[in-house]
Amino acid sequence: MSDETYLDLSDLTLAYGKTVAVESLNLSIRKGELIALLGPSGCGKTTTMRAITGLLRPASGKITLDGADITYVPANKRHVGLVFQSYALFPHLTVFENVAFGLRLKKLPTVEINQRVEAGLAMVGLGKFHSRKPAELSGGQQQRVALARSLVMEPKVLLLDEPLSNLDARLRLEMRTELQRVQRESGVTMVFVTHDQNEALALADRIVVMKEGAIEQVGSPEDVYNRPQSRFVADFVGFENIFPVEGDSIRTEAGAMQLSAKPAAGASGLAWRPNMVTLGEGRFEGEVLGAAFAGGSREYLLKSPLGPIKAEMDASAPAFEPGSTVAFDLPPERAAVLERM
Numbered sequence: 634m635s636d637e638t639y640l641d642l643s644d645l646t647l648a649y650g651k652t653v654a655v656e657s658l659n660l661s662i663r664k665g666e667l668i669a670l671l672g673p674s675g676c677g678k679t680t681t682m683r684a685i686t687g688l689l690r691p692a693s694g695k696i697t698l699d700g701a702d703i704t705y706v707p708a709n710k711r712h713v714g715l716v717f718q719s720y721a722l723f724p725h726l727t728v729f730e731n732v733a734f735g736l737r738l739k740k741l742p743t744v745e746i747n748q749r750v751e752a753g754l755a756m757v758g759l760g761k762f763h764s765r766k767p768a769e770l771s772g773g774q775q776q777r778v779a780l781a782r783s784l785v786m787e788p789k790v791l792l793l794d795e796p797l798s799n800l801d802a803r804l805r806l807e808m809r810t811e812l813q814r815v816q817r818e819s820g821v822t823m824v825f826v827t828h829d830q831n832e833a834l835a836l837a838d839r840i841v842v843m844k845e846g847a848i849e850q851v852g853s854p855e856d857v858y859n860r861p862q863s864r865f866v867a868d869f870v871g872f873e874n875i876f877p878v879e880g881d882s883i884r885t886e887a888g889a890m891q892l893s894a895k896p897a898a899g900a901s902g903l904a905w906r907p908n909m910v911t912l913g914e915g916r917f918e919g920e921v922l923g924a925a926f927a928g929g930s931r932e933y934l935l936k937s938p939l940g941p942i943k944a945e946m947d948a949s950a951p952a953f954e955p956g957s958t959v960a961f962d963l964p965p966e967r968a969a970v971l972e973r974m
């Protein structure tokens with residue numbers, strides 16, 4: 634992966650008529666990166682992808698790719714590939730012809746078409762499936778054909794819209810690994826859209842978290858998972874106990890509460906995952922409202938003066954009974970420090 638910006642979205646505002654869907658978006662992507670656009674429904678992921686492919690003309694802003702301004706370059710001249718959620722394979726064509734389709738339209742020499750299709754099918758592990766029709770393939774195999782069909786066009790950037798959402802859970806895991814391998818081997822810069830945080834965490838080099846048409850946070854999976862900058866991102870990646878900071882304290886249902894140390898300077902909120910809450914000792918007390926066995930751990934819901942608290946403990950630790958009162962703590966040194974609430 635190079636350090637230089639390869640695909641750059643600069644001050645991009647995207648609208649459907651008068652409805653602004655994405656406002657002043659800035660994002661720089663490096664060559665060979667695997668980027669996930671992550672966010673809830675309606676946050677502008679697909680709209681951003683449509684602008685990169687050239688299917689939506691920006692209201693303002695600029696898109697550059699590989700040094701060229703492509704803001705107003707037609708979709709078919711951008712060297713940007715797109716893999717849809719619903720593969721969109723031609724049912725009457727064989728796997729080979731599906732993959733060869735775009736190359737034939739470009740009127741490339743037959744020898745080159747054959748070479749590129751063979752290489753593309755080998756890349757996605759479908760070397761032996763040339764003459765099958767899409768209906769004779771599993772969902773995962775159809776997805777691979779769609780991937781090969783885009784790769785043989787040698788795009789500068791490949792966009793994937795919810796690429797794994799049509800697959801069952803087991804296949805989705807398998808295709809995650811596969812997609813990562815294909816990306817590494819081909820070196821193609823990829824941007825994929827997902828609303829599944831686990832998928833983004835598992836696959837991406839960097840995650841772009843979007844909310845209401847704007848970027849909330851950009852970072853590595855570790856950054857986003859461990860160091861969410863805002864309440865929205867913390868919530869999205871599984872923090873359950875989130876409190877605003879007020880001076881030296883956190884603001885709770887029972888008013889300001891001090892922790893065992895002052896919150897970091899500049900913090901506007903603190904957040905704990907359930908497994909970051911100390912149970913069995915600490916400065917606070919709560920009543921166990923519910924307990925659920927979750928394999929390796931037990932999950933608890935506590936009613937406390939601070940408000941509801943979700944905690945999790947190793948299943949090997951003694952269990953707390955519903956109705957009992959338990960001491961707990963919110964250790965400040967374990968909390969994620971939120972810059973924005």
Ligand SMILES: Nc1ncnc2c1ncn2[C@@H]1O[C@H](COP(=O)(O)OP(=O)(O)OP(=O)(O)O)[C@@H](O)[C@H]1O
Pocket residue numbers: 649652653654672673674675676677678679680681828
């Ligand atoms: N063709 C359209 N005309 C008008 N508004 C649209 C159109 N397409 C999308 N929008 C609006 O733009 C905003 C962003 O939509 P977009 O499809 O980009 O979201 P998304 O993050 O991809 O959501 P999802 O995960 O549901 O696909 C939404 O408020 C949506 O209602």
